[in-house]
Amino acid sequence: MSDDRRLEVLRAIVQDYVRTSEPVGSKSLLERHNLGVSAATVRNDMAVLEEEGLVAAPHTSAGRIPTDAGYRLFVDRLSQVKPLSRAERAAIQRFLHGAVDLDDVVGRTVRMLSSLTHQVAVMQYPSLSRSTVRHIELVPIGGPRVMVVLIVNTGRVEQRVVDAGRGLDGLAGEQLVHDLRGLLNREAAGYRLAEVGPRLEQALAEVPPEEQEVARAIVAALTEAAQEQTEERVVMAGTANLARVGGDFTASIGPVLEALEEHVVLLRLMGEMASLGNDDAVAVSIGAENPYEGLRGASVVTTNYGPSAAGGLGVVGPTRMDYPLAMATVRAVAHYVSQILDEN
Amino acid sequence: MSDDRRLEVLRAIVQDYVRTSEPVGSKSLLERHNLGVSAATVRNDMAVLEEEGLVAAPHTSAGRIPTDAGYRLFVDRLSQVKPLSRAERAAIQRFLHGAVDLDDVVGRTVRMLSSLTHQVAVMQYPSLSRSTVRHIELVPIGGPRVMVVLIVNTGRVEQRVVDAGRGLDGLAGEQLVHDLRGLLNREAAGYRLAEVGPRLEQALAEVPPEEQEVARAIVAALTEAAQEQTEERVVMAGTANLARVGGDFTASIGPVLEALEEHVVLLRLMGEMASLGNDDAVAVSIGAENPYEGLRGASVVTTNYGPSAAGGLGVVGPTRMDYPLAMATVRAVAHYVSQILDEN
């Protein structure tokens, strides 16, 4: 009837298997964990766990390995979050503070995350549509062409070259650009990019007819930039960790790499995570729970960062992963990244 | 004495081995290639080739596989460049033309290159220091902070936030920013970024004392952006190709992935290529020729693109690579990328 001990056995199995990547048997389990009972008892517990679908034996006379359901239970109920040491936290903070711009923040974050967890790290750029506009700049770059530079509150900067349809070189052109710049910033600054489209459409009405064409082209470029398809960017690092020895994971590395390059998959994943929880929650998707073919056999640990969950970040690795470490690290890193972005 | 036929045998060995990834023997070679001689003759030729270090046998009674030197000879003298079909060229061009900005051009290029060659594709962003300044924009973003936006002739846009040391909000601030913008563009536009630093230093002399501090901060940011360390960015795609079955290459995938993430390595590689040849030459570095540990066992095919060789791109794969295809594709893609960049 001792339900507790059975779970204790499960925890021990998970921990040992994560360490050694070999099926763990009743005897070798007792060597490392002090359960106060005999091997036979452990065997009985294991049999029950197997019946419940929490562990499985590769073949009759091998030890047990956790199933996806076993990991799930472990993550939900058996693992206490392992807080990072003060030194680690300080190192993260210091490293991130050295970044000179958003690209640099993202680059440093993924590299750090991957080296701390020994997994593949992924990070989404802060979503444009969920960010608020800080400034819109218009830069005439010769002839009828003008570069539209969009700066949002997360520090992300996006630019597009648009064809204004008429020359902008003379004094009149300068004046026109100046007027438009003022209009755009009055109407857009401080608003979410998703809201900016409609607002500007409306504002277009007031624009004098001879400026309509230019203005429309610019608004079109801005709304286009906020489209899901174009706005989302993903960066990753630590793919070499996939090839690390230990475990049979090296076999399935191909599909995983493919899935990782299929950025849409990652974005969906992080999007789903975002939709289902409070802000600083870390979401874990284990093995077959994963909706994407190539990522069966892999686990994903993600969370959101930035103002209004503007972006997601996380790690991808084998189901045989150190979840407490991964979850703690992902959470801490997201925390500090948010901090950095707030400061700018 | 028939030196020609021996080379013909070498070519046949390379071609077959690339196809099958298995050591090729005298007999099976004759099945696929019509050399007009007997197996025994081929065996003699192979023995000579082995003595010359161009092929090697994994063990006594196996077929031969090319050595790095064998591939080198093949690339230098035996392979005619395999021109892409008209349809392929058209497809490349069409696909690249859909790009909306430089990021998009780079992203599309690497994905296309990797799927055409079935190798890992890498591409360096156009170097800032070798590009010429098209425009410098100053955007005050509240308080003492101003965002410096640098636009160069390759379409690359870089931005930095600098602390001006004094508030810029009032009318006086606006005037100051306007003056500085004019000065910067007069002095910098059209020049290479590498030359811009000194020029601006000199121009600083004329700046009225009360503007000195702001101006210096901006110039510092610009020169900092042109530093090798910060200016170089690399993008890659198709890493899943490394895990493709066939050959023993899957074993060494780990080190290769590490080397690929070590962007500095790739930049060096492309830099060296750039320094040693005429513009549209494709450089090939085979196996142990490679100066970087992790890339022994891999080959790199690169070339330059853009005005004054502003950037490099290429593919990385096993030494057992289809060199004619890789070289032709890399060259064609670089050609079209240059074209696109010229148009902007």
Place this chain on the structure above:
DNA sequence: ATTGGCACTCCAGGAGCAAGAGTGCCAGGC
């Protein structure tokens, strides 16, 4: 210089075997 022939080498894969690790189950003890 080329060729057919032949002996030789070596790997790949299957069979057989012993050791080791682990399990399942049972009967006895608390």
Place this chain on the structure above:
DNA sequence: GCCTGGCACTCTTGCTCCTGGAGTGCCAAT
């Protein structure tokens, strides 16, 4: 009712031995 020691059973792993096949190297003949 739960735990435990014991025991028979199962399966993998690593070893050796063996055989078939592919390929070579060399030689004598053309």
